[in-house]
Structure formats: structure tokens, C-alpha cells
Amino acid sequence: MGSIGWVWVRYYANMYPMQSDEFEYWLTRAAQWSAHYRQTIDSRPVRSQVSPGDIRRQIDKEPPQKGESMETIFADFDAIIPPGMTHWQHPRFFAYFPSNSAPAAVVAEVLTTALSAQCMLWQTSPAATELEVCMIDWLRQATGLPDSFSGVLQDTASSSTLCAILTMREIASGFNTNRTGLFGHNVLRVYASEGTHSSIDKAMWIAGLGQENLVKVPTDEHYAMDVNALAQAINDDRQQGFTPAGIVVCVGGTSIGATDRVREICELARREGLYTHVDAAWAGSAMICPEYRHLWEGVELADSIVWNPHKWLGVPMECSAHFVRDPSLLIDTLSIQPAYLKTNQEDIVNFSEWSVQLGRRFRALKLWFLIRAYGIDGLQQRIRNHIKWSQQLAEQLQQENDFELTTAPILSLFSFRYTPQVIASIDKPNERAERLNQINRQLLEEINDDGDIYLTPSEHNGNYVIRFVAGQFDMQQQEIERAFTTITRVARSMNIE
Numbered sequence: 001m002g003s004i005g006w007v008w009v010r011y012y013a014n015m016y017p018m019q020s021d022e023f024e025y026w027l028t029r030a031a032q033w034s035a036h037y038r039q040t041i042d043s044r045p046v047r048s049q050v051s052p053g054d055i056r057r058q059i060d061k062e063p064p065q066k067g068e069s070m071e072t073i074f075a076d077f078d079a080i081i082p083p084g085m086t087h088w089q090h091p092r093f094f095a096y097f098p099s100n101s102a103p104a105a106v107v108a109e110v111l112t113t114a115l116s117a118q119c120m121l122w123q124t125s126p127a128a129t130e131l132e133v134c135m136i137d138w139l140r141q142a143t144g145l146p147d148s149f150s151g152v153l154q155d156t157a158s159s160s161t162l163c164a165i166l167t168m169r170e171i172a173s174g175f176n177t178n179r180t181g182l183f184g185h186n187v188l189r190v191y192a193s194e195g196t197h198s199s200i201d202k203a204m205w206i207a208g209l210g211q212e213n214l215v216k217v218p219t220d221e222h223y224a225m226d227v228n229a230l231a232q233a234i235n236d237d238r239q240q241g242f243t244p245a246g247i248v249v250c251v252g253g254t255s256i257g258a259t260d261r262v263r264e265i266c267e268l269a270r271r272e273g274l275y276t277h278v279d280a281a282w283a284g285s286a287m288i289c290p291e292y293r294h295l296w297e298g299v300e301l302a303d304s305i306v307w308n309p310h311k312w313l314g315v316p317m318e319c320s321a322h323f324v325r326d327p328s329l330l331i332d333t334l335s336i337q338p339a340y341l342k343t344n345q346e347d348i349v350n351f352s353e354w355s356v357q358l359g360r361r362f363r364a365l366k367l368w369f370l371i372r373a374y375g376i377d378g379l380q381q382r383i384r385n386h387i388k389w390s391q392q393l394a395e396q397l398q399q400e401n402d403f404e405l406t407t408a409p410i411l412s413l414f415s416f417r418y419t420p421q422v423i424a425s426i427d428k429p430n431e432r433a434e435r436l437n438q439i440n441r442q443l444l445e446e447i448n449d450d451g452d453i454y455l456t457p458s459e460h461n462g463n464y465v466i467r468f469v470a471g472q473f474d475m476q477q478q479e480i481e482r483a484f485t486t487i488t489r490v491a492r493s494m495n496i497e
């Protein structure tokens with residue numbers, strides 16, 4: 001379109017809907033930008049290098065009274081936003097856990113946004129609900145869960161865990177607390193290992209059960225929940241008049257990948273009549289490979305399981321697979337049917353009755369695209385590579401005199417620290433420990449300022465350690481070799497007195 005045409009379109013757009021040829025033009029521009037971004041992402045620093053306030057200063061203080069041209073808006077996006085982004089799709093993103101977004105699934109996200117359906121009830125988009133039922137079943141089969149499990153796509157693992165804790169609360173109170181509140185009920189207790197994610201604590205707050213009633217059970221030498229200590233804690237609580245309600249089991253914890261013994265805990269829970277929820281937010285994706293399923297051996301005994309295809313599998317945020325053995329318990333906890341939500345259909349699923357939020361995105365489409373485009377084989381191959389390469393890096397670092405592994409790899413996650421001779425040889429243990437913490441803090445900062453790779457810290461046995469997680473969807477082995485070079489280069493160029 002000529003420039004006069006665009007002037008006219010801009011004037012027109014202030015008052016009238018965007019015309020379909022202009023919409024198509026900007027979608028194409030966005031697609032071109034996205035493809036170019038992915039192609040050149042390698043040249044960007046992985047972690048954003050801006051300072052606090054840098055982006056805010058570039059945004060107008062007040063909203064525009066009149067509409068602006070898409071050209072101006074797009075140019076501002078390109079200039080202001082990418083430098084302020086941390087590039088989660090960068091092949092050398094080794095921080096936190098991955099938040100993958102495979103290209104085929106990105107295409108589905110565009111379509112989802114174009115449809116922009118609110119998929120709360122079957123009738124508000126039958127295709128969304130029925131595809132969700134199918135995709136949950138594909139994931140169930142892919143991870144080897146028995147067909148007695150059904151499930152729902154929640155937004156996040158935090159929400160799924162909240163739903164599970166609310167279910168524990170309702171079951172333990174005879175499905176009364178939604179009606180009466182917690183007052184007058186026995187104090188309910190939930191059990192989890194010391195290594196579980198903070199989303200469990202938060203779910204306790206939101207469910208009104210309280211932080212103090214999340215019993216943090218000590219771990220054994222493998223950082224798994226000590227099942228004898230768990231049994232003792234449940235027993236002690238009963239003696240003191242508390243009501244045990246459920247257990248959260250951790251598979252692949254955030255800090256170092258700590259993993260509880262699922263079967264033993266679920267068997268104990270069954271004897272005690274307690275509801276079990278397995279949090280495998282990150283590690284769940286690896287369960288598509290049969291050889292890693294020993295990590296959650298016995299999971300078929302659990303009542304509720306969550307893992308995030310939006311972490312490692314390749315689905316863009318947000319997509320959390322929440323499986324339940326008996327959906328009626330979840331539905332009895334969360335279903336509410338005011339007149340305006342009632343429909344005439346029978347034998348259908350209304351997924352808003354399975355979750356906290358009423359309004360729901362069409363989450364299944366991106367899973368459908370992802371699994372069909374790459375196949376289970378393609379997804380398995382990626383996960384196997386990530387695990388293999390990560391373990392190679394762990395071995396390589398371990399062989400260096402001035403590095404030590406602080407925790408062995410669990411799947412593709414391990415932790416390490418820099419132990420230069422000048423500090424490792426300090427006689428006084430406290431001083432040595434403090435100096436090692438300080439030097440590793442400095443190392444991490446310098447690595448992330450360098451921008452070539454991105455790592456995040458954790459604490460293990462009271463020490464500051466650096467985590468490494470491989471998992472970006474299309475990363476290759478060379479990125480791991482580059483990580484080794486960067487880590488050792490930055491460490492050895494530090495000024496240490």
C-alpha cells in the first residue's frame with residue numbers, strides 16, 4: 001500500500017475497526033519479526049542487561065488520547081522492549097527451569113489469540129474442551145499413567161497445587177469448609193518435605209490453612225522425604241488433636257532436583273486415609289521417556305499429579321497438566337453453578353469446574369500442534385540430549401581442580417561451585433565457607449553480566465551454589481561446550497585476593 005493509503009488507514013483506524021488487509025500486514029510483520037528474533041537470538045545477551053527504571057523511563061507517562069500508527073507502536077516495541085527482556089528461548093539459557101516455546105506451538109498461540117475464546121464451559125467452545133480432554137489423554141499415555149487418570153490443563157503448577165490443597169481441605173472437613181469457612185473445624189495439617197517449592201506454602205496461605213500447618217518433614221541423605229519421620233509427624237499430630245489432610249510429594253525439586261519416594265509415601269497415605277498430590281512441575285516432562293520413570297515409581301497410587309508442559313516440553317506459557325484419579329473430588333471442591341453458568345447439555349465437561357479461575361484460555365491447541373509437529377520421538381530425543389549433555393558438563397567441571405560438584409545431576413539439573421586453591425586452602429572452616437560463598441556469588445554475577453550464558457543460584461547444606469539446567473528446546477551440544485568455556489573463563493579471570 002502506498003504512503004497516502006497508510007495515512008488514510010491511520011486516520012480511519014482511530015475510529016473504525018482495523019481493516020483486514022492492515023491486520024494481515026501487521027500479523028505478517030509480527031511473524032517476520034518473530035522468525036528473525038529466533039534466528040538471531042544467539043547474538044543477544046541471555047539475561048537482560050538493563051538497570052531498574054531503564055524501560056519505564058522510555059514509556060509515556062500518560063496514555064495517548066488519540067490512536068497512534070501501528071508503525072510507530074511497532075518501532076517503539078522493537079527499540080524499547082527486546083533489550084529489557086531476558087531471552088528464555090536463548091539456547092544458552094541454563095537458569096531457573098526452562099520455559100520453552102517450540103516454534104510449532106508458537107504458531108498455535110497466534111491462532112489461539114486470533115480466536116480469543118473464553119473456554120470456561122463446553123458450550124463456550126466445544127472444540128477447546130474436547131481437544132483438552134484429548135490432549136490430557138495424550139499426555140497421560142505419553143507419561144505412562146494408567147487410564148484411570150483424567151485431568152485438566154491449568155494455567156500453572158501453583159494453581160494446580162492450590163486446587164489439590166483445597167481438595168485436601170474439603171475432603172478432610174467432610175466437604176464443609178466451602179460452606180462454613182474454617183472456623184469451628186479441627187486444625188488441618190498437610191505434609192511436605194523441606195525441599196518442596198514455595199507454591200505449596202502459598203497454597204496453604206490461600207486455602208486458609210496457614211503456614212504453620214504445613215509440616216516440613218526432614219529429608220534423608222538423598223534429600224528425599226524421610227518416610228519414617230513423615231509417619232511419626234502424622235501420628236504426633238493425631239495425638240495432639242490435629243487432623244492430617246494430605247501429603248505433597250516432590251519429584252524434581254527446584255533447588256537441586258530433590259525427589260521423594262513416591263510409592264512409599266502414597267502407600268503410607270493410603271493407610272492413613274490421606275490425599276496425595278505429586279508436584280513434578282519440571283521433571284514431569286522427562287516422564288515421556290520410560291527410562292526416567294523410576295523417578296516417580298508408584299505415581300499411579302497418587303490422587304493428584306501436576307507437571308508443566310510449559311517448562312521443558314515445549315509448550316508456551318501457560319500450560320500445566322493436572323491429573324486426578326477421581327475428578328469428582330476436585331469438582332465437588334471447585335464447582336459453582338450460578339444461573340448464568342448453567343447449560344442444558346449433559347455428559348459434557350465444563351473445565352471451569354475443575355479450576356480456581358472461571359475464564360480460561362484455549363490451552364490445548366498449542367499442545368496439539370507441538371505433539372503432532374515433533375512427535376513423541378522428537379520430544380523424547382530433545383529431553384534425552386539435554387540430560388546427556390548436562391551430565392557431560394557436570395563430569396567436565398568435576399575434573400577441574402578448582403571446581404566441585406555440590407549436587408550430582410538429577411535429569412538435566414546439577415549444582416556446582418568454584419573452589420580456587422587460594423580459598424580452598426584456608427584453615428578456618430567458617431572463614432573458608434564464607435569466602436567460598438562470597439566468591440561464588442561474585443562469579444555468578446560476573447557470568448550473568450557477561451551475557452553469554454545465564455545461570456541462577458541456590459543454597460545447599462547452608463552453602464551458596466550455582467545451578468545448571470539444560471533444557472532449551474532447540475539447543476545443541478555446542479552450547480554446553482560454550483557454557484564450560486564461559487564458566488571457567490569468567491571464574492579464572494576474577495580478581496581474588
Ligand SMILES: Cc1ncc(COP(=O)(O)O)c(C=O)c1O
Pocket residue numbers: 097155156157158159197199252253254279280281282308320
Ligand atoms: C517444583 C516446582 N513446583 C512448582 C513450581 C511453580 O510452577 P508455576 O510457575 O507453574 O506455578 C515450580 C516452578 O519452577 C517448580 O519448580
